[in-house]
Amino acid sequence: MKILNVLRKFEEIVIVGSMVVILLLIFGQALFRYFLGSGLVWGEELARYVHIAQIWLASSLAIKTGGHIRVTFFRDLFNTNGRRIIDLVATLSFFVLMVFVAVKGTEFIFHLIETGQRAPSMGILMAIPYTVVPLGAMLMLIRLIQQFRSVLKGEILDEGIEGVDK
Amino acid sequence: MTITVLFISFFVFMLLGVPIAISLGLSTLLTMVFATNLPLGSIITQSFTSLDSFSLLAIPLFILAGVLMSQGGVSKRLLKLADVLVGYLVGGLAHGTILASMLFAAISGSGPATVAAIGSFMVPSMANKGYDKSFAAAVTAVAGTIGVIIPPSIPFIMFGIAGQVSIGGLFLAGIIPGIIIGLALMIVSYVIAKKRNFPTEGKFPTFMEVVKAINYAKWALLIPVIILGGIYSGLFSPTESAAVACMYAAFIGLFVYRELNFKKLYKVFLEATLVAVPVNIIIGFSISFAYLLSIERIPAKIATFITGISENLFITMLIISAFLFVVGMFIDTIPAIVILTPILLPVAQGVGMDPIHFGVIMIVNLAIGYVTPPLGVNLFVASHISKVSIERITVASIPFIIAMIVVVIILILIPQLSLFIPSVAL
Numbered sequence: 008m009k010i011l012n013v014l015r016k017f018e019e020i021v022i023v024g025s026m027v028v029i030l031l032l033i034f035g036q037a038l039f040r041y042f043l044g045s046g047l048v049w050g051e052e053l054a055r056y057v058h059i060a061q062i063w064l065a066s067s068l069a070i071k072t073g074g075h076i077r078v079t080f081f082r083d084l085f086n087t088n089g090r091r092i093i094d095l096v097a098t099l100s101f102f103v104l105m106v107f108v109a110v111k112g113t114e115f116i117f118h119l120i121e122t123g124q125r126a127p128s129m130g131i132l133m134a135i136p137y138t139v140v141p142l143g144a145m146l147m148l149i150r151l152i153q154q155f156r157s158v159l160k161g162e163i164l165d166e167g168i169e170g171v172d173k
Numbered sequence: 174m175t176i177t178v179l180f181i182s183f184f185v186f187m188l189l190g191v192p193i194a195i196s197l198g199l200s201t202l203l204t205m206v207f208a209t210n211l212p213l214g215s216i217i218t219q220s221f222t223s224l225d226s227f228s229l230l231a232i233p234l235f236i237l238a239g240v241l242m243s244q245g246g247v248s249k250r251l252l253k254l255a256d257v258l259v260g261y262l263v264g265g266l267a268h269g270t271i272l273a274s275m276l277f278a279a280i281s282g283s284g285p286a287t288v289a290a291i292g293s294f295m296v297p298s299m300a301n302k303g304y305d306k307s308f309a310a311a312v313t314a315v316a317g318t319i320g321v322i323i324p325p326s327i328p329f330i331m332f333g334i335a336g337q338v339s340i341g342g343l344f345l346a347g348i349i350p351g352i353i354i355g356l357a358l359m360i361v362s363y364v365i366a367k368k369r370n371f372p373t374e375g376k377f378p379t380f381m382e383v384v385k386a387i388n389y390a391k392w393a394l395l396i397p398v399i400i401l402g403g404i405y406s407g408l409f410s411p412t413e414s415a416a417v418a419c420m421y422a423a424f425i426g427l428f429v430y431r432e433l434n435f436k437k438l439y440k441v442f443l444e445a446t447l448v449a450v451p452v453n454i455i456i457g458f459s460i461s462f463a464y465l466l467s468i469e470r471i472p473a474k475i476a477t478f479i480t481g482i483s484e485n486l487f488i489t490m491l492i493i494s495a496f497l498f499v500v501g502m503f504i505d506t507i508p509a510i511v512i513l514t515p516i517l518l519p520v521a522q523g524v525g526m527d528p529i530h531f532g533v534i535m536i537v538n539l540a541i542g543y544v545t546p547p548l549g550v551n552l553f554v555a556s557h558i559s560k561v562s563i564e565r566i567t568v569a570s571i572p573f574i575i576a577m578i579v580v581v582i583i584l585i586l587i588p589q590l591s592l593f594i595p596s597v598a599l
Contacts, residue, residue, distance in 0.1 A: 026445065
C-alpha cells in the first residue's frame with residue numbers, strides 16, 4: 008500500500024518535527040526569561056499551536072499503534088468472534104465522529120476565513136492553526152478504514168503498552 | 174433526559190472499547206443532536222481551544238524527559254545507588270526496587286514508565302536470587318505508582334488543568350506523600366521477606382561505597398534538583414522546567430553517558446509523542462462533555478447528595494476515596510481525572526478542603542487503580558516483563574494495596590503532610 012507508506016512517513020515527520028520545535032521553543036523561552044527577564048510572546052503562542060497540531064495529526068498513527076486509551080475488559084469477556092464484532096462496531100463509531108469533525112471542521116475553517124479572525128500575537132489567520140482539526144480527522148479516517156479491514160480479515164486489535172516495545 | 178442520553182451513550186461506547194476520547198466526543202454529539210438545541214460547531218471550537226494551553230505542553234515534555242532518561246542509561250545508575258543504600262536489609266532487592274522507583278519517580282511523571290524502567294532490571298534479578306516471582310512482579314508494579322506521586326507527575330498536571338489548581342503547588346505537595354508510600358511499601362516488603370525467608374545479602378555500606386554510588390549517579394540525581402529547584406524558586410514554570418529537563422537529559426545521554434545517539438533520539442521522540450498524544454486528545458473532547466454536565470448542574474447535584482450523607486470532611490473524603498478506588502479499577506487515571514475533577518473538586522471544597530490537598534488524595538487514590546484489575550496498567554507492564562499472569566501478581570499485590578489505603582487515610586487526616594512544602598514555597 009503506497010499511500011499508507013506515504014502517510015506513515017508524513018505522520019512520523021510531523022511527530023518528531025513538532026516535538027523538536029516545541030522543545031526548542033520552550034527551552035528558548037526559559038532562557039529568554041532567565042537572561043532577559045521576559046519571554047517571546049509569539050514563541051509561546053507558536054509552541055501552543057504546534058502542540059495542538061501534534062495532537063491532531065499524530066492521533067492517526069496512534070490508531071495504528073494501538074496507543075489510544077480505551078477500556079477492554081468488557082470486550083475481553085467475549086470469544087474471538089464476539090470481540091471481532093465489538094471491534095468493528097467500535098471502529099465504526101470512531102469513524103462516525105471523525106466524519107463529523109472532518110465535515111464540520113472544514114465548514115468552520117471557511118467561516119474563519121470569512122470573518123478574518125487573527126491570532127492574538129503572531130497575527131496569522133486563525134484558519135491556519137485550526138486546519139489541523141479537520142485534517143487530523145481525515146488522516147484518522149484513513150487509519151480507521153485500514154483498521155476496519157484488518158479486523159475483517161481476522162486480526163484482533165492489540166493494545167500498545169507504554170514503555171514496552173512490542 | 175439530556176443527562177440520561179449523555180451517560181448511557183458514554184458508557185455504551187466506553188464498554189465497546191471505543192477510545193475514551195472518542196466516547197466523550199460521540200456521547201456529547203449524540204446528546205446535542207437528540208436532547209438539546211445547542212450549536213454542534215461548539216464541539217469543533219472546544220476541541221481546539223481546550224488544547225490551547227501552555228500548561229498542557231508540560232505533558233509531552235515530561236514524557237519525553239522520562240523516555241530520554243530511561244533510554245539514556247539513567248535507570249541502571251539509580252538502581253546501583255538504591256542497592257548500595259538499602260540492599261543490606263532483609264528483602265534488600267525489594268527495598269532496592271522501591272527506592273529506585275522513588276528516585277526514578279523524581280525524573281519521570283508516569284507510573285507504567287517507572288515499572289518498565291525499573292522492573293526490566295529488577296524482576297529478573299529478584300527471581301535469580303530466589304525471590305518468589307509473583308512477589309517480585311507485584312513489588313515492581315506497586316512501587317511504580319509512586320511515579321505519579323513524587324513530582325513531576327502527568328496526573329498532577331492534568332488535575333491542575335482540569336481544576337485550575339497551581340501545578341507547581343501540586344508537584345511540591347506530592348513529595349512527602351510519595352516518600353510515605355515508599356516507606357509503607359518497604360515495611361510490607363520487610364515483613365513478607367522475613368516471613369517467607371527471602372535471601373538477604375550484601376552488607377551495611379561503608380561511607381566510601383555510598384559516596385561512590387552517589388558519584389556514579391550524580392548526573393541523574395541532578396535532574397530532580399533542576400526540576401523541583403526551578404519550580405520551588407520560581408525560576409521556571411512547570412512547562413519550562415520540563416523542557417530544561419529534556420535538554421539536560423539529551424545532553425547527558427548523548428555526551429556524558431554516551432548511551433544515546435541521534436538515530437536513537439529519533440525513536441525516543443517518536444515513542445514519547447505516541448504516549449503523550451492519546452493522553453492529550455482526551456482533553457480535546459472532554460470540555461464539551463463537561464460543559465453539558467455543568468449546564469445540567471450535575472456537579473452541584475452530586476455535591477448536595479454527598480453532603481446530604483454527612484458534612485464531615487473526613488467522612489466525605491472517605492466516600493469520595495471509596496468511589497475513586499472503584500473508578501480506578503475500571504478507568505485509566507487520566508480520563509478519570511479529566512471527567513471527575515470538575516465534579517468532585519467543588520464537593521471537596523464545599524466541605525472546606527484545600528484544592529491542593531484534594532488533588533493529592535485524588536491522585537493517590539487513582540494511582541492505586543494502576544494495580545487493581547481489570548484495568549491496571551502497571552499490572553499489564555509487570556506481567557509483560559515478568560511473564561507472570563495478572564491474576565497471580567494481583568494476589569501478591571494485596572498486602573501492598575492495603576498499605577496504600579492506610580496511607581490514603583493518614584493523608585486525609587493530616588493535611589500538613591501534603592500542604593507543608595507548598596505553604597513554605599509559594
